Amino acid sequence: MSRPLITGVARLGGIAGNPVTRSLSPVIHNAWIAAAGLDAVYVPFTPRDPAGFDTLVAAGRAGLLAGINVTAPFKEQAFALADQASDTARASGSANILAFRDGQVLADSSDGFGLLMALREQAPDLNLPGAAVVVLGAGGAARAAAAALAGAGGQVRIVNRTRARAEALAADLGPAVSVMEGPDALAGAVLVVNALSIPPEIDPGRLDPGTVVMDMTYRPVMTPFLVEARRAGLTTVDGLAMLIGQAGPSFQAIFDVLPPDVVLRPLLLAHLGEPDDGVVS
Structure with a gap:
């Protein structure tokens, strides 16, 4: 080249x-x-x-x-x-x-486009319309993820340490986006997206079988969150695929x-x- x-x-x-x-x-x-x-x-x-x-x-x-x-x-x-x-x-x-x-x-x-492309490439069996999806975080990355997932038909649950910030994000994005806390937030979710810059305090082994786990960061590509999810037998989607997609x-x-x-x-x-x-x- x-x-x-x-x-x-x-x-x-x-x-x-x-x-x-x-x-x-x-x-x-x-x-x-x-x-x-x-x-x-x-x-x-x-x-x-x-x-x-x-x-x-x-x-x-x-x-x-x-x-x-x-x-x-x-x-x-x-x-x-x-x-x-x-x-x-x-x-x-x-x-x-x-x-x-x-x-x-x-x-x-194009962040949301990249996210959806990464899901199509690495989790092709994922069906978003009408399904519960969880976004961890309420910053700029979470906002782009939530908007894209809601636009694709997902019922988005925002989980964030600061509830007020999560509620502000949900209010901006409309009725398909809500705020949840505790273990119930993850129940029945087909997808969990980490939009935090740090590993989340979640044990992927406790997620429902078949849950897709995505991490929006890519340093390293297989983050600790994704490593644990793969050990639990879950499908993983990495942030490098999203970066290329966007x-x-x-x-x-x-x-x-x-x-x-x-x-x-x-x-x-x-x-x-x-x-x-x-x-x-």
Whole structure:
């Protein structure tokens, strides 16, 4: 995979967050750029604070950037700065994609798309319409997950240590999303999604047989939560599959082309220093 020539008409994209040094997005997008032979580059941006992020978006509005992905802690700010937002971004109240076109800022969110794609790939027998699903956490990742799962027909239960924050999230997302506490929250759930940045205080061995367990983090790819779930005989879905899934719409929004057909998982596992697990995504 050779590196294409960068010329004076190169398109500049990137990812903005703080911290962002461990992001795999530059690895993904630059692999696609190289495979497609685009005159483009995708780089990391680390605004120090909200004012710095405002400056970055202003640069995009001024024509200096084609678009950016956005990660913590700027997703809600990205949504607020947009001139137009997709239905998906409005549903989650945040954006992980900003595209800059003719002085306008266009916001979208592909986190939910990535989550659903990961479920289709690694838990193909999961049936969401009408089913109880549990989301652990009430932050930005949980908001995107809950919005996507509710949109797919799931009856979403938010479980969070701070009930007030969970209730605020549920109020924003509508009647398909509720707040539950204690062991009853997990009863009958077909899916449990960890949207926390830490391992949850849940024993997967106590979940119903057939429950699918997903962790939205990917360092390591097989998190302790997923390891325990697999030991309990449950189907697991990892955050790396979600990361790859959400990247496709981002690439198209930023560079105006579909991503080329590149098998990314082995490349990303090698970058993480983890063995190739044979999963295709």
